[in-house]
Amino acid sequence: MPQAIRMAIDHLAKLKLFYEQQVFPHIGAPIGCSEDEIDGLERVVGHPLPLAYRQYLRWMGRDHRGIFVGCDWFLNDVRANTEYLPGLLAENHVQWNLPDHYLAFMGHQGYITAYFALPSESDDPIVYLYSEGREPDTVTAEGTFTDFLFRDLSGMAACLNRHP
Numbered sequence: 001m002p003q004a005i006r007m008a009i010d011h012l013a014k015l016k017l018f019y020e021q022q023v024f025p026h027i028g029a030p031i032g033c034s035e036d037e038i039d040g041l042e043r044v045v046g047h048p049l050p051l052a053y054r055q056y057l058r059w060m061g062r063d064h065r066g067i068f069v070g071c072d073w074f075l076n077d078v079r080a081n082t083e084y085l086p087g088l089l090a091e092n093h094v095q096w097n098l099p100d101h102y103l104a105f106m107g108h109q110g111y112i113t114a115y116f117a118l119p120s121e122s123d124d125p126i127v128y129l130y131s132e133g134r135e136p137d138t139v140t141a142e143g144t145f146t147d148f149l150f151r152d153l154s155g156m157a158a159c160l161n162r163h164p
Contacts, residue, residue, distance in 0.1 A: 015150050018150070023153070031064075047101055053103075085102075099118070115127070
């Protein structure tokens with residue numbers, strides 16, 4: 001697929017519509033990152049970021065007080081999440097071979113971390129999740145990045161809609 005067409009695909013269209021209908025009325029528009037900030041992260045990790053993840057960062061990569069408040073889903077959390085993951089697995093005696101390069105884009109309160117491999121094999125990469133205390137006690141494939149993001153967003157939106 002030509003690069004210009006690939007870049008025009010909005011991997012988050014369904015999520016943005018869901019957000020507009022289910023989340024926006026409660027908390028307003030999310031805060032995203034600039035292209036310069038995203039390019040800076042790409043330089044730090046040394047690999048191109050998958051397109052769906054870049055689109056997420058542009059849309060809500062700085063939205064600390066938004067739908068994912070209390071979670072580490074944001075641009076400035078990536079380095080700490082990525083550094084934390086091997087220790088979390090070791091502490092829990094999880095036998096899992098992390099790829100040589102990966103980006104842990106999400107963490108939650110020190111017991112959940114999600115990552116994808118770099119360089120990514122697709123624009124919407126497969127996400128791997130470790131959640132302490134979950135059975136079986138291993139890392140699991142959770143579908144694509146957008147699938148994972150939609151499930152988390154849907155769960156948080158359900159809480160908003162129960163307690164407006």
